[in-house]
Amino acid sequence: MSFFQPGSVLNTQAMANKPETVEVPFLANRDPTPNDILYPIGKHWIHIADSEWVLLNFTSAGANLQANWVEFAVSGGSGIEQITVDGTTQVITPSGTPKNVNITGNTVANGTHVKPLYFLKTATSSGTIDIQLATTVAATPANNTSCGISCFRNTQFTIDATSGMVSLNGSGVGQTITGNSGGAISPVAGNWNLLTANATVTFVGTAGTETLDFGLSNLILGSAPAVSGIANVGLGQLALNSLAGGSGCVAIGQQALKSFTSGGGGVGNNIAIGQGCMANLVTGTRNIVIGATSGNAYIGAESNNILINNTGVASEANTIRIGTQGSGSGQQNRVFLAGIVGTTVIGNFVNVKSDGQLGEVSSASIAQTLTGNDSVAVSPTAGNINLIGSTVANGTNAIPLYVKSTGGSTETIQLQIAKLVTPTPANTNGCGISCYNTNQFQFDSTSGMVSLKGGTVNPPLTGVIPDASTAPGTNPVVSNSSGNITIEGGATYATGTRNNPIRTNSLSANTLDLEIQLAGSNASSAAANKYGVSQFDSNYYTVTNGYVTDALANDTFFVYLSADTSSQTGDGTQYTIPFDTKTGTGWDANSNFTTGAGALYTTPVQGEYEFEASVRLQTTSGSMAAHTRLVMWIWATNGSGTDYQVCEFGNFTGAAAARLTDAPNPDGITLTGATRMRLPSGYKVTVRVSVDGVTKNVFVGGLGGTTKVTYFSGRCVSIY
Numbered sequence: 001m002s003f004f005q006p007g008s009v010l011n012t013q014a015m016a017n018k019p020e021t022v023e024v025p026f027l028a029n030r031d032p033t034p035n036d037i038l039y040p041i042g043k044h045w046i047h048i049a050d051s052e053w054v055l056l057n058f059t060s061a062g063a064n065l066q067a068n069w070v071e072f073a074v075s076g077g078s079g080i081e082q083i084t085v086d087g088t089t090q091v092i093t094p095s096g097t098p099k100n101v102n103i104t105g106n107t108v109a110n111g112t113h114v115k116p117l118y119f120l121k122t123a124t125s126s127g128t129i130d131i132q133l134a135t136t137v138a139a140t141p142a143n144n145t146s147c148g149i150s151c152f153r154n155t156q157f158t159i160d161a162t163s164g165m166v167s168l169n170g171s172g173v174g175q176t177i178t179g180n181s182g183g184a185i186s187p188v189a190g191n192w193n194l195l196t197a198n199a200t201v202t203f204v205g206t207a208g209t210e211t212l213d214f215g216l217s218n219l220i221l222g223s224a225p226a227v228s229g230i231a232n233v234g235l236g237q238l239a240l241n242s243l244a245g246g247s248g249c250v251a252i253g254q255q256a257l258k259s260f261t262s263g264g265g266g267v268g269n270n271i272a273i274g275q276g277c278m279a280n281l282v283t284g285t286r287n288i289v290i291g292a293t294s295g296n297a298y299i300g301a302e303s304n305n306i307l308i309n310n311t312g313v314a315s316e317a318n319t320i321r322i323g324t325q326g327s328g329s330g331q332q333n334r335v336f337l338a339g340i341v342g343t344t345v346i347g348n349f350v351n352v353k354s355d356g357q358l359g360e361v362s363s364a365s366i367a368q369t370l371t372g373n374d375s376v377a378v379s380p381t382a383g384n385i386n387l388i389g390s391t392v393a394n395g396t397n398a399i400p401l402y403v404k405s406t407g408g409s410t411e412t413i414q415l416q417i418a419k420l421v422t423p424t425p426a427n428t429n430g431c432g433i434s435c436y437n438t439n440q441f442q443f444d445s446t447s448g449m450v451s452l453k454g455g456t457v458n459p460p461l462t463g464v465i466p467d468a469s470t471a472p473g474t475n476p477v478v479s480n481s482s483g484n485i486t487i488e489g490g491a492t493y494a495t496g497t498r499n500n501p502i503r504t505n506s507l508s509a510n511t512l513d514l515e516i517q518l519a520g521s522n523a524s525s526a527a528a529n530k531y532g533v534s535q536f537d538s539n540y541y542t543v544t545n546g547y548v549t550d551a552l553a554n555d556t557f558f559v560y561l562s563a564d565t566s567s568q569t570g571d572g573t574q575y576t577i578p579f580d581t582k583t584g585t586g587w588d589a590n591s592n593f594t595t596g597a598g599a600l601y602t603t604p605v606q607g608e609y610e611f612e613a614s615v616r617l618q619t620t621s622g623s624m625a626a627h628t629r630l631v632m633w634i635w636a637t638n639g640s641g642t643d644y645q646v647c648e649f650g651n652f653t654g655a656a657a658a659r660l661t662d663a664p665n666p667d668g669i670t671l672t673g674a675t676r677m678r679l680p681s682g683y684k685v686t687v688r689v690s691v692d693g694v695t696k697n698v699f700v701g702g703l704g705g706t707t708k709v710t711y712f713s714g715r716c717v718s719i720y
Contacts, residue, residue: 025052034066045069056083057119057129085119085127095125102126107149110135116147138189198223198237218243222254229266236275246270246285253292255279263303325356372403372411381409388412391433394419400431451483464512466504473506480510487512492533495520501531554589555604556715557582560708561700569691570619570627570698577615577687577700579712601685601712607719612674613649613687616701616709628693632671639684649673670709676717687712 025044032045032053039045045053052072059066070083083092083101094101106128113120118130134148152159156169168175176184177192185192194203194210200220203210218227220234220243227240229247234240239251244261246268251257256272256279263269263285271288272278278287278295284302289295291309298305303317309330310321323332349361369377370385378385388406392414396402406412418432436443442453463476464485479485490505490513498517505513519532541548559579568575579599582588593601603609615632634647650671671689679685691698701709 031071032067032069034061034068036069037065037067039067057086057117059086060115083127085121086113086115090119090121092121092125092127100125104128106130108132110146110148115145200224200227223258229262229268232268251277253277257281260284264301370411372405373397373399374404376405378405378409378411384409386410390414392416394430394432399429464504466506466512467500468503469506472509473511474509475506477506477512478510485510485512487514489513490515493517495532554586555592556584556713557588557593557601558584558711558713559593559595559599560711561702563702564618565700565702567696567699569689569696570694571696572690572692573696574688574690575700577689577710577712579687579710599686599712601714603679603681603683603685603716605716605719606679606681608676608678608717609685609714610674610676610717611647611685611712611714612672613712614670614672614710615687615689616670617689617691617698618701619698627691627698630669630671630691630698631689632673633688634673634675634677634685635688636677636679636683636685638680639682647673647675647677678720685714 023042023044025046026039027046027048029048031047031051032055036045037058039055041055041057043055045055047053053069054072056068056070059068068084082094083103084090085092092101092103102123102125104126108118108130110132112118112132113130116132118132119127120130121127132148134150135146137146152166154169158167158169159165160167176186178184196202196212199222200216200218201212201214204213205211217230218232220227220232220240222234222236222239223241225241225243227243228245229243229249231247232240232243232249232251234243234249234251234256236252236254236256238254238258239256240249240260241255241258242261243249243257245266246260246262247266248270249257249260249268250271250273251260252273253275256274256277257270258276258279260268260270260278260281261283263283267285269286270278270281270284271290272295273290274292274294276293276296277291278284278289278298279293280296281287281298281302282300284298284300284305286303287295287298287305287307289305289307289312291307293311294307294309295305295312297312297314299314302312302315305312305316305318306320308322309332310324312319312321323335324330325333327333351359351361353359369379371377386409388410390412392402394416396416397404397414400416402414402416403411404414416432418434419430421430436450442451443449444451463478465476466473469475469477477485488511490507493515495518501517503515505515507513517532519534536543536548559582561577561579562581565578576598578595578597579593580595582593582595590604592604593599611634613632613634617630630650632649634649636646650673677685689700703709
């Protein structure tokens with residue numbers, strides 16, 4: 001075997017005298033290891049001592065790349081003994097004579113093996129070197145397992161013959177698209193989206209062609225409703241924006257028919273021309289509206305209308321409106337119509353209402369005869385009917401004013417003379433015209449007002465005579481120029497200064513005052529001349545709808561303790577009883593008693609008060625022999641710490657105090673006392689107890705069954 005140094009290039013002479021490059025094996029004093037990876041596949045390694053190796057392929061061991069070197073036989077050896085391929089148990093051994101291993105190349109689908117280049121054993125002495133085809137991936141992969149061989153379309157790519165560099169063919173493949181705005185747009189994932197906005201027109205793609213299709217049953221530019229109708233045309237921003245199922249609509253102008261969805265039975269047939277025209281119509285049909293914002297009053301199902309420059313009226317139908325009355329912007333106050341002057345037609349009269357509505361006057365609305373109360377129809381003569389007025393005696397006709405035919409084309413209006421009746425009649429049939437006696441009546445020529453005045457025959461009331469008068473008052477009191485006398489409430493006067501509780505007095509012209517005296521104190525109810533009006537002190541009386549009651553009548557209170565308290569005294573502590581429950585229907589109506597901790601009664605007025613209290617004292621445990629004193633107080637104070645009156649009860653000492661027993665259910669002792677106190681208004685009254693001598697082991701007993709053993713009551717006896 002001949003050996004060459006690494007890197008040497010040997011040239012051999014071929015028949016065509018063409019030099020060839022020969023790969024030079026690597027010479028070393030050792031065998032190669034899997035870590036010798038810096039060589040190309042097929043590299044020969046010669047261990048000078050005894051062996052020759054070839055680099056068959058590479059494998060991965062975790063994150064490390066390892067070389068698969070295969071040893072050849074040297075110096076009379078037997079040749080290749082085996083080839084280890086991908087897979088830990090895949091070994092190819094030579095066979096036949098001479099010993100041979102068949103290795104072939106092959107392409108496989110991407111993903112067939114765990115790596116792009118794979119040495120596969122196919123038989124005992126055969127194998128293939130599989131290389132996978134390339135594939136497409138959505139994003140940059142984490143490794144090279146998706147790599148493979150591929151070829152390139154010549155109309156879209158170019159390959160540099162020297163470097164193998166692959167590039168897009170600029171003349172055959174677009175790389176950006178530039179529109180009216182947004183600059184040059186590159187594809188995303190190799191794709192550009194061609195879309196339309198706010199329109200039913202769309203791009204339709206087929207066989208490499210995108211077509212902007214205007215041949216639609218619903219052609220709408222400016223909005224893109226989810227339409228299901230047909231034959232609709234819209235032009236303008238938001239025009240037909242809400243269309244769902246209507247058909248046959250034409251909307252031209254921004255927001256024209258913006259809210260229209262569909263008409264009854266899926267019909268539309270609305271025509272709207274102008275900005276905002278019929279923008280609020282929802283389901284109406286067969287409307288023709290022209291003009292900016294015209295038809296904006298239509299908000300529902302208005303149908304069969306024609307409007308020109310008019311907002312319309314909500315809920316109307318089958319109506320024509322042309323223009324808007326007025327002299328302002330967008331309004332009209334004159335109209336000129338051609339084809340009327342000089343043209344004669346036979347038909348009905350036409351009326352015009354104040355709002356501009358036109359309508360014919362039917363023949364039934366034009367009078368042809370005149371019929372009075374007598375039911376006789378009078379026809380005109382030469383287009384004329386005579387109306388004549390006259391007076392007749394009372395009772396001539398059934399009613400005071402009577403219209404009747406008096407011959408030819410004449411109707412006479414008859415008015416009867418008035419008459420005297422008594423009593424008041426049930427109807428007006430006796431009424432009539434009359435004149436007035438100047439001795440008894442006066443007549444205002446401007447207003448026609450008739451007034452009574454003095455006379456000798458049954459004279460009217462001429463004045464009112466008062467009890468007294470003081471100028472400018474008069475006696476009698478006479479009416480003013482309007483015939484009125486003013487009667488008003490007057491002053492009050494002291495009791496006993498007049499003969500009667502009520503008198504009349506004239507202090508001003510045409511005015512009568514009613515005066516009333518003040519009430520006084522009487523020894524006997526027979527003193528009627530001292531009756532009068534009064535007012536009452538709210539501290540002592542209550543007035544409801546004129547009914548006077550004693551304000552303190554319902555101030556009586558009765559309160560009690562509803563449950564036992566815990567140990568509160570026994571060591572000399574003064575304890576205020578926390579009465580917590582009121583009783584008595586209607587009692588303490590003014591809520592002068594405050595229950596709970598620190599329970600107290602607040603005196604409402606200055607007066608004499610009557611109080612009664614009862615307190616049951618009981619012990620919890622222990623000997624009571626050491627208790628030296630027990631006492632109860634009804635305690636009155638001004639509320640700021642100054643005691644006013646204190647009434648003391650009990651004050652048992654020694655053996656008397658020891659009646660507080662130690663039994664499991666002690667009967668205790670009850671202290672009861674009553675007192676009268678003269679107290680100012682606003683004083684606070686409480687009940688207190690104290691037991692001396694030992695520890696705080698004495699408590700106050702609450703409700704015993706239905707017996708209120710600890711209670712406090714009181715009332716105001718008199719006011720001073």
